[in-house]
Amino acid sequence: MPSPDLNDLVALLTVARERSFTRAAIQLGVSQSSLSRTVTSLETKLGMLLLIRTTRSVSTTEAGQHLLDSVSPKLEEIEAELQAVAELRDRPVGTVRISATDYAANQYVWPKLQGLLRERRELHIELINDYGFSNIVAERFDVGVRLGDQVEKDMIAVRIAPDEIFSIVAAPKHLKESPPLDDPRDLTAHNCINLRLPTRDTLMPWELRKGKHRMEVKVTGQLVFNNAYQMMDAALKGFGLAYVPKALAEQNVKAGRLCWVLEDWFPTVTGHHAYYATRRQSSLAVRLVIAALRGNTA
Incomplete structure (x- = not known):
């Protein structure tokens, strides 16, 4: 036996509530003849009469009432849940x-x-x-x-932010005690503070750009973090060079607590989205x- 469609049950419930195919059809937004065919199709699928039709009214048979008593609470619950979901679209909850x-x-x-x-x-x-x-x-x-x-x-x-500039910074004291830094390749001789991304097996390389020249430098050092603010703190305390967003380091550079390193190699990347x-x-x-x-x- 073909399974009744949920829309068939909704049609039956509406006719039974309204006790009229005319009023139920208006409520459902369908023609009266289409609604009548839907209910008849449901009765055919179940092999029994569900509604008693007269020229003046519509009522349920014993089987029809039994079905409605069983299904009606479940349909109302589904309608309530669908309405609740729809309200989420219209209210910021x-x-x-x-x-x-x-x-x-x-x-x-x-x-x-x-x-x-x-x-x-x-x-x-x-x-x-x-x-x-x-x-x-x-x-x-x-x-x-x-x-x-x-x-x-x-x-x-x-886009939610302008393009981002990445920078290399270090404490003045660290730079005085370390080898000169005139070229990105000199970074390999310095104690650098690394960042590890959870999705990568290796440490994040430092991407540098100067005009048309691009370079990725794999640096080493005592410290590895997965947090930009800890990297900044370590740089401020003289533990090495850090590769961080320029906006994050700017105030400390202005205050003299940090210095820009290889500033002409700072890359600009597409801002945050x-x-x-x-x-x-x-x-x-x-x-x-x-x-x-x-x-x-x-």
Whole structure:
């Protein structure tokens, strides 16, 4: 026997509630003849009469009433759940999970979300520091934040920050006690502070550019971190050279606590972008977060 369709059950329930094919057809947005054929088809599938039709009214048979008593609460529960999901699209409720590096979170994400959170008390944010280039879909993140060239190609991405300059810095005392640094190849003779990404088996090379010349230098040293702020702290305390975003080191350089190293080799990379899986499925909460992050990107 063919299985009844969920729409068939909804049609039967609506006719039984309204006790009229005419009123039920209006409510469902279908023609009366189409609705009648749907109910007749359901009766044929089940092999029994479910409704008693007269010229003045419609009522359920004993079998029809038994079916409705059993199915009606379940259908109402499904309708309620579907309505609740639909409301998520129209109200900024729930938790938006964001994956970002510690630097991006502190520099671009957290400052831009504070105003939104004050305006929308019902909105919740979970901001996770992550250098692992997580698959945001697999890890159930709603939004990822990465440099532009690190965003997966099948994602929808919007710029949230200007292009980023990476720099090499060291404490003045360290530079006085170390060999001269006139060329990127001299870095191999220095104590350098490394960054390890969870998705890589090797330490992250330092990418340098001077005009048309590009170079990747694999450096060594006493310390390896997976956190830009710990790298900065180690550099400030004289443990070696660090490769960090220029904006992160700028205030310490201005204060004389750090010095730029090989400044004419500092590379510029595409700035940070917020990205998500698909525009069609994004909730209002996600759209509000993206809008907040896009603000003041220059």
